[in-house]
Amino acid sequence: MKTSKILAWASLAVGLIYFFVPLIGTLEFSLRMRRGAYSLDAYSTVFSDIQFRSTFGFSMLMALFTIIFGMLLVVPTAYWVRLRLPQMRPVVEFITLLPLVIPAIVIVFGYLRLYNSSSFIPFTGSTQGTNVLLVLSYMTLSLPYMYRSVDTAMRAIDVRTLTEAAEILGAKWPTILFRCIFPNVMSGVLSGAFITFAIVMGEFTMAALLNRPAFGPYLQLIGANRAYEPAALAVIAFAITWLSMGLLQLVSRFSKTAPLRP
Amino acid sequence: MSTAFPSFIDRRTVVDWLGIAPFMIFALMFLIVPTLYLVMGAFFTPDGDLTLKNIADLFTPSILSAYWISIRVSIASALGGAVIGFFLAWAIVLGGLPGWIRSSLLTFSGVASNFAGVPLAFSFLATLGRTGLVTVLLRDWLGFNLYGTGFNILSFFGLTITYMFFQIPLMVLILTPALDGMKKEWREASEILGASTWQYWRMVALPILWPSLMGTTLLLFANAFGAIATAYALTGSSLNIVPILLYAQIRGDVLHNANLGYALALGMIVITGISNVLYILLRMRAERWQK
Numbered sequence: 156m157k158t159s160k161i162l163a164w165a166s167l168a169v170g171l172i173y174f175f176v177p178l179i180g181t182l183e184f185s186l187r188m189r190r191g192a193y194s195l196d197a198y199s200t201v202f203s204d205i206q207f208r209s210t211f212g213f214s215m216l217m218a219l220f221t222i223i224f225g226m227l228l229v230v231p232t233a234y235w236v237r238l239r240l241p242q243m244r245p246v247v248e249f250i251t252l253l254p255l256v257i258p259a260i261v262i263v264f265g266y267l268r269l270y271n272s273s274s275f276i277p278f279t280g281s282t283q284g285t286n287v288l289l290v291l292s293y294m295t296l297s298l299p300y301m302y303r304s305v306d307t308a309m310r311a312i313d314v315r316t317l318t319e320a321a322e323i324l325g326a327k328w329p330t331i332l333f334r335c336i337f338p339n340v341m342s343g344v345l346s347g348a349f350i351t352f353a354i355v356m357g358e359f360t361m362a363a364l365l366n367r368p369a370f371g372p373y374l375q376l377i378g379a380n381r382a383y384e385p386a387a388l389a390v391i392a393f394a395i396t397w398l399s400m401g402l403l404q405l406v407s408r409f410s411k412t413a414p415l416r417p
Numbered sequence: 418m419s420t421a422f423p424s425f426i427d428r429r430t431v432v433d434w435l436g437i438a439p440f441m442i443f444a445l446m447f448l449i450v451p452t453l454y455l456v457m458g459a460f461f462t463p464d465g466d467l468t469l470k471n472i473a474d475l476f477t478p479s480i481l482s483a484y485w486i487s488i489r490v491s492i493a494s495a496l497g498g499a500v501i502g503f504f505l506a507w508a509i510v511l512g513g514l515p516g517w518i519r520s521s522l523l524t525f526s527g528v529a530s531n532f533a534g535v536p537l538a539f540s541f542l543a544t545l546g547r548t549g550l551v552t553v554l555l556r557d558w559l560g561f562n563l564y565g566t567g568f569n570i571l572s573f574f575g576l577t578i579t580y581m582f583f584q585i586p587l588m589v590l591i592l593t594p595a596l597d598g599m600k601k602e603w604r605e606a607s608e609i610l611g612a613s614t615w616q617y618w619r620m621v622a623l624p625i626l627w628p629s630l631m632g633t634t635l636l637l638f639a640n641a642f643g644a645i646a647t648a649y650a651l652t653g654s655s656l657n658i659v660p661i662l663l664y665a666q667i668r669g670d671v672l673h674n675a676n677l678g679y680a681l682a683l684g685m686i687v688i689t690g691i692s693n694v695l696y697i698l699l700r701m702r703a704e705r706w707q708k
Contacts, residue, residue, distance in 0.1 A: 157513075159511075159512060159513070159614070160512065160513050162504075162508070162512065163507070163508035163511075163512025163513060163514055164508070164512075164514070166501075166504035166505050166507065166508040166512070167505065167508050167509075167512075167514065167518065167522075169501060169504070169505075170501060170504075170505040170508075170522070170585065170589075173501065173581070173582070173585060174525065174529060174582075174585075174586075176544060176550075176551060177540045177541055177543075177544045177582060178540065179544075179550065180540065180543050180544030180545075180549055180550035180551060181539065181540040181543045181544065183543075183550045184543035184544075184548075184549065184550060185543070228439060228440060228443060229440075231436070231439075232436075232437055232439070232440040235433075235436035235437055236437060239433045239436060240433055240434075240436070240437060243437060247437065247440065250440075250444045250448070250449075253444075253448055253449075254448065255693070256639070256686075256689055256690055256693045257448070257452055257686055257689070258642070258643030258644075258645075258660065258685055258686075258689060259643065259645075260643070260645050260660050260663055260664060260667075260682075260685075261452065261455065261643075261663075261682045261685055261686060262447075262448065262451060262452065263667075264451075264455060264663065264667050264678070264682055265450075265451025265452055265454050265455050265682075266447070266451055267667065268451070268454055268455070268458070269450065269451050269454050291443075291447050292447065294443070294447070295447050295448055298448075350531070353531050354531070357533075357534045357535065357536060357646075358534070358646075359534055359535050359645070359646035359649070359650075360645055360646060360664075364664070364667055364668075371534065371535060371646065374534075374535040374536060374539075374650070375535050375646075375649065375650050378535060378538065378539055378542075378650050379653070385539040385542070385543070386539055386540075386542075386543040388536065388539065389536040389537075389539035389540045389543070392532075392535075392536035393532055393536060393540075396528055396531050396532050397528050399531075400524070400527050400528040400531060401524075401528075403527070404524055404527070
């Protein structure tokens with residue numbers, strides 16, 4: 156066996172230990188609630204907790220709104236930049252990458268100063284307003300991922316020809332956008348949606364500082380007060396991430412094998 | 418209609434710009450203005466006078482130590498993640514491992530790099546905490562008391578190895594394409610010229626790869642620097658890193674000076690900003706060889 160092959164297997168072993176030991180540890184710990192025997196007690200405690208259900212539902216709802224409004228913002232913008240404003244492409248791309256540069260905690264700090272109850276736009280003055288601000292903050296956080304996935308999908312279709320064809324057939328702008336462009340970039344929309352879902356479900360900073368009862372702050376609260384339930388919650392959270400990323404892989408693989416329409 | 422407008426603003430241009438207006442308004446309102454507000458606030462007193470005192474106050478021992486711990490954790494986890502990630506990426510691209518290992522490792526990296534935040538802290542507590550699996554197994558099987566060595570998951574070292582859980586897969590994901598771009602001919606040419614493996618790596622491969630390696634390491638650094646949820650769930654407020662200090666400041670003005678809080682935020686933006694700019698510059702350099 157060559158030295159390089161031994162080194163390759165050794166690196167892989169180190170990586171696998173690093174990845175799997177914490178996961179096995181978490182799983183084992185989550186089963187340890189009943190003294191002396193493995194049981195699913197921690198999971199049944201978690202699932203019967205009314206707060207688990209309400210915060211989980213709240214975060215799901217926020218994720219759904221984030222995906223819908225995020226896509227309504229991102230798809231037309233990406234489309235328009237490709238079609239009419241190619242000179243603005245670097246600027247728009249730069250803006251979409253900013254949320255990766257500015258830490259989330261700084262962004263939400265700005266919101267709290269700018270949109271508090273005594274400002275011009277008092278988002279945080281009411282519960283509904285704060286929920287809206289939370290969705291907007293999640294849209295900001297997921298902007299890099301949404302834009303990238305939609306723009307990649309749009310590269311595969313000829314936006315100009317599609318638009319011209321639709322125009323010749325007498326389609327108006329809404330028809331072109333929703334019946335022509337959206338269906339053609341569906342793979343990008345879906346992969347953006349899955350990664351957004353994974354991000355929003357576990358997000359802590361924004362929800363905690365805006366004081367909304369989301370899943371992330373609930374996790375933190377349980378972590379500070381309980382012993383075995385956090386491990387069970389970590390297993391659940393990992394399953395959610397796995398599920399979203401698995402679906403993402405599936406979608407991108409599916410779109411690659413699908414014939415490219417002109 | 419067209420006579421109503423001066424010729425230099427024709428209607429088409431107006432419509433063109435209106436098309437991205439929603440996006441621009443969104444970006445201004447929820448990304449740029451909030452950030453600029455903090456940046457400006459860092460240079461004013463609470464009464465509205467221009468000052469540099471807030472910036473100067475960042476250099477007091479307690480705040481400086483917070484930055485210093487943050488920077489150390491970020492550097493340590495970035496370097497650790499970069500080294501292990503590099504070897505993993507190398508193993509799946511050039512190490513001659515079976516193809517299915519490559520695809521499953523990349524899929525898994527996609528998941529693991531997104532598995533951060535509060536649940537990650539729970540995982541490491543359950544594994545390396547006082548009653549965690551590894552701690553217990555080391556004690557029962559080997560008679561080795563991990564916590565007797567001064568190790569603590571709620572510490573600098575503990576936070577570093579926890580962060581590495583998402584740093585390693587991120588490195589693998591970004592570096593794999595760069596390693597894919599290494600041409601076989603380069604290796605063959607150097608072998609024909611009589612170079613050893615070591616000489617090939619030192620004189621051909623690493624000079625080509627170093628912008629990618631450096632750039633990605635900087636990205637990992639910025640990634641760790643801005644993270645708060647994992648650290649907060651892991652250590653509460655016992656480890657004094659900048660994001661946790663800022664969190665406490667937002668919650669309850671622990672610094673007793675709102676504008677000093679803005680300066681704290683500015684410091685974070687400057688550090689993550691510089692590392693990202695350097696990343697972009699290095700990336701452009703790296704792409705010269707990938708044509």
